[in-house]
Structures are given as C-alpha cells and as structure tokens.
Amino acid sequence: MDKILVVEDEPALVDTLEYALSRQGYSVVIARDGLSALDMARVQKPDLILLDVMLPGLDGFEICRVLRQEMNVPILILTARDDEVDKIVGLEVGADDYLTKPFSMRELLARVKAHLRRVRLIREEMGVEDEVMVPAVPSGGRRLVFDSLVIDPDRREVSLNDDVMHLKPKEYELLLFLAQNRRIVLGRDLILERVWGWDYSGGSRTVDVHIRWLREKIESDPADPKRIVTVRGIGYRFEG
Ligand code: CA
Numbered sequence: 001m002d003k004i005l006v007v008e009d010e011p012a013l014v015d016t017l018e019y020a021l022s023r024q025g026y027s028v029v030i031a032r033d034g035l036s037a038l039d040m041a042r043v044q045k046p047d048l049i050l051l052d053v054m055l056p057g058l059d060g061f062e063i064c065r066v067l068r069q070e071m072n073v074p075i076l077i078l079t080a081r082d083d084e085v086d087k088i089v090g091l092e093v094g095a096d097d098y099l100t101k102p103f104s105m106r107e108l109l110a111r112v113k114a115h116l117r118r119v120r121l122i123r124e125e126m127g128v129e130d131e132v133m134v135p136a137v138p139s140g141g142r143r144l145v146f147d148s149l150v151i152d153p154d155r156r157e158v159s160l161n162d163d164v165m166h167l168k169p170k171e172y173e174l175l176l177f178l179a180q181n182r183r184i185v186l187g188r189d190l191i192l193e194r195v196w197g198w199d200y201s202g203g204s205r206t207v208d209v210h211i212r213w214l215r216e217k218i219e220s221d222p223a224d225p226k227r228i229v230t231v232r233g234i235g236y237r238f239e240g
Pocket residue numbers: 008009010052053054055
C-alpha cells in the first residue's frame with residue numbers, strides 16, 4: 001500500500017484529502033506544520049508527499065529543499081498562489097509537480113497516481129528496492145575525480161587532463177548526474193526527467209544526442225566509449 005504524507009494546516013482541506021486518498025486505498029499520514037513535516041517524512045518514509053506552501057514554521061519551499069537532499073520521494077506542491085514565479089521556485093527547490101488551489105480532487109488523484117506509477121517504473125527499470133535513492137541534480141558538492149576527468153560542482157567546471165572543458169549547460173548537468181550515479185544503469189526517461197525536468201516536452205532522443213556530444217568531448221575514442229557505456233534497450237551507465 002502506498003503511503004502519502006499530507007502536509008497541510010487547513011483542517012477542512014486535510015479532512016478532504018485524507019478522505020479522498022484513503023478511499024483510493026492509500027495510507028495517509030498528516031503533518032500540520034513545517035517541522036513535523038520534516039520529522040514525519042524522515043520517520044514514515046512516504047511514497048509521495050503533498051506539500052502546502054504557506055505553513056506554520058518552515059514553509060513548503062524550504063521543506064522541499066531540505067527533503068530533496070535526503071530522499072527521492074515525489075513531492076507535489078499545493079499552493080494558493082498561482083503566479084509563475086512560485087511555479088519556478090517550486091521546481092527549483094526540487095518539487096516534482098505543482099497544483100494551484102483550488103484544485104479538483106480528480107486532478108489531484110490523477111497526478112498522485114501518475115507519480116507513484118512513474119516511481120514504480122523507475123525502480124523496476126533499475127532493478128532496485130524501495131530504499132535506493134536517485135538524487136536530483138544538486139547545484140554544488142565535492143569534486144568528482146575519475147583519473148584525468150575532474151568534475152567540480154562548486155565551480156560548475158569539468159576538466160580533462162587539467163584543461164577546463166567547454167560544456168553546454170545540459171551537457172554539464174548530464175555528466176554530473178551520470179557521475180553521481182556511477183555504475184548505476186540509468187534509463188533514458190529517468191535521465192530526461194532528472195536533467196531536463198519533469199515538464200520537458202522533448203523525447204528521450206535528446207538524451208542520446210547529448211551523450212554523443214559528451215562522448216566526443218570526454219572519451220579518448222568516442223566510437224568505443226569507456227566512460228559512458230550504453231546499456232542496450234535501457235540507457236547508460238557511467239563507468240568513471
Ligand atoms: Ca496553508
């Protein structure tokens with residue numbers, strides 16, 4: 001049974017959500033303020049989080065930012081504010097989706113179902129159990145060194161044989177994501193979602209094209225790649 005954490009301080013909406021989600025067969029846990037939301041997420045390990053923005057204590061964006069560093073659970077932000085800025089902030093802090101209040105329960109349930117299904121497919125594709133997390137692309141972090149290839153997330157810089165390379169932003173993000181998940185088989189759809197974002201409308205060919213460009217830059221023989229290998233029928237694996 002999938003467990004959903006509802007983070008919401010408006011009692012009527014909490015009741016409505018709890019009722020609707022339970023009827024669909026989900027197990028529902030509730031947090032009514034920012035700090036208990038963090039605790040509940042860590043202790044309960046929900047399969048999905050519905051997150052209000054305006055909350056006592058930490059706001060929803062802050063919660064999202066913190067949780068995103070710790071777990072790969074789908075996070076749907078619920079907010080009464082519907083300007084574009086909020087949407088962008090929501091996605092920047094790592095939310096997977098965004099619903100503006102008032103939303104229809106049918107719409108909410110459809111999105112919940114879709115995200116849970118997506119996560120299940122990713123897990124199946126990767127052949128991993130529930131507790132494995134695939135981190136989102138973080139903005140900084142420690143240097144990653146693969147002999148002559150060095151990735152420095154703090155400076156957003158990649159060097160090969162001590163020469164700083166010129167990578168396009170997506171090439172860099174793709175390389176970083178692959179490198180951070182070294183030796184893990186990553187499906188095209190997962191890569192697309194993590195590097196290009198859930199709302200990117202292009203197809204997974206985009207991934208192949210960028211992989212080709214990256215190989216031309218970082219492989220000694222792009223026709224016989226050793227660092228980024230193709231996993232037939234699935235996607236790619238970064239070897240180092
Ligand atoms: Ca609220």
